[in-house]
Structures are given as C-alpha cells and as structure tokens.
Amino acid sequence: MDKKELFDQFVAFTAAVHQVTHELTQDVKIDNITPVQYKILEHIKVSQPVTPTEISDCQHMSLPNTSRELRKLQERKLVEKMIDTEDRRKHYVCLTADGEKMMKEAFACIEERFQQLIQHASKKDLEDIQDALNILNKKVFQPKL
Amino acid sequence: MDKKELFDQFVAFTAAVHQVTHELTQDVKIDNITPVQYKILEHIKVSQPVTPTEISDCQHMSLPNTSRELRKLQERKLVEKMIDTEDRRKHYVCLTADGEKMMKEAFACIEERFQQLIQHASKKDLEDIQDALNILNKKVFQPKL
DNA sequence: TCCATTACTTATCATTTGATAACGAAATAA
C-alpha cells in the first residue's frame, strides 16, 4: 500500500467533495446573505446555543469580525443573543423563528438536490455509502480524538 | 434505510471534510498568495495546460476576474500564457518553473500533514480508507455521469 | 464582404472580508 498514492486519491476526493458541496449549495435562495453569514447561520443552526467566541474559533475569523456579522444578522432578526446568568460576559446566540425558518428552507433545498444526486442508488448502494462515510469519519476526518 | 438520515450524515461528513481541508492547507507558506490565487494555481497544477475560460468555469468566477488574477500571477512569474496556434483567440496557461516549485512545496507541506493525520492507521485501515474513497467517489461525488 | 460569435482583456466600482487598535463590563486573583 502506497501512502503517496493514497494522498493523491485523498486530494482528488476532497476536490470532488468541495465541488459537489458547491453545486448543492449554490444559489440557495436566502435573500442577501453573504457566504460568511450563511456559514455562521449554519453553525448556529447545528450547535445552538453558541457563544461568539465559539463561532470565532470554528469559523476561523477574528472576534471583532464575528461580532460585526452577528450584529448584522441580529439587525435582520435572524439571530438573537442572550446573556449568561452565571457569567454575564458570555453571550449565547440562537436563531430566531425567522432564522430557523430560513435555514429550514435552505436545508430543504439542499436536501432535495442531495436526494437527486443519489436517486439512482440501490438499497445496497446506500448502505455502502453509509459505511464508507462512517469509516472515513472515524479513520480520517474525525475531529481530534 | 432512511434517506433523510443519510442526508444528515452527509452534511456532517462534508463539514468534517471542509474542516480537515482547512487544517491541512492553512498557513501553507506561499508568500502573499491570496486564497483565490492559490485555488487557481492548484487548478492549473493538476490540469495544465488550461484556458482562462476553463479556469473561470471550474472556479466559478467571471472571466474578467479570472483574467485579472492570472495577470497578477503572470506578473509574479508563477504562470505563463501561450497562444493556440490553431485558434489564436485561445490562451493556454501553464505554471512556470517558479510556479511548479512553489506548488510542489505547498503540496509537500500538505502531504506531510496528511501523513500525520493517518500515522496511526494500520495496513487494513489504509485499505479500508481507500475502498471508502472509491465507493464515495463512484456513488456520490463522481462528476456528472 | 459583412455580421455574429467566441475568447479574452481592461477599467471601474461596490461589497465583502480581514486585520488591528481601543474600549467596556464582568469575572477572578492578588
């Protein structure tokens, strides 16, 4: 087994993943949301409640810039902040009802495209895919330990 | 087999792929290259010779903007253009020796990090990973058809 | 020949994103 070969395969694979991700998410109709703002909303959606610092770390952006984007999202009533009662420096960010609705629609659109992508897969194919996802998650993409 | 469940798994997986890709490529020492320029160089590296129109399509950017970035890369002697002798409207873009060197170093750096990522994988693990990559490529991420 | 199309360029402008300094309020440690 050639590790170099595996690397080449890995590079091609990640390129394909990025390509497909782009196709699935492009032009998802969410009015006037910038890519960065969408990423933030997506992150809040799956991890809420979440603090600005956590968003900053996970999205690899500075806290001031995170704060700015959160303010814009808040002004548009897509997210809301709450102050931790224990430690009043901490803010918890959640989606508002509007924000939930928008993200739900976005995910529905993406899921529809995804289902189209695998529409021709047999029952066995689907199981194989699931197994493959599990293996790669466990052996390669697993976030630290 | 629940297709909805598979979608959720897929979303989590692609998020993990993007995360790992970011970790592998962040701070790859290539002096003053912007992310977009790096993507272009990467694309040229694996597909050269390539035309501006092809880059424009694959990188999802307009031809004028592609042209601008290529000019900057050309000014820095990282890429060079040749005119098609058959159809003199077409330009073929390639990496210069400097460009090749820079990309080779970048890939070496990324590969080193990748090998670290799978350093604890057994021989069987590596085979499993390879199989999983093949399955996903074929069943899901395969570019059209 | 004239016209339409293709491939690419230049120029310009708006928006998004990144980086940094300076500040405030709350918690914590001395």
Added chain:
DNA sequence: TTATTTCGTTATCAAATGATAAGTAATGGA
C-alpha cells in the same frame, strides 16, 4: 481593594473578491 484576565463591542482601514460595461482580436458563417 486593586490588578489582571476574559468576553465581547465599536471603529477604522486595507485588501480581496464580485459584478458589469466596454473594447480588441480572431473565427466562422451568411
């Protein structure tokens, strides 16, 4: 109490990216 640290904000500036209009040159077809 007085530091010091943490979490978050505002403000400002620079750079990267996106969008669009206009232009050139080559091709190919009528």
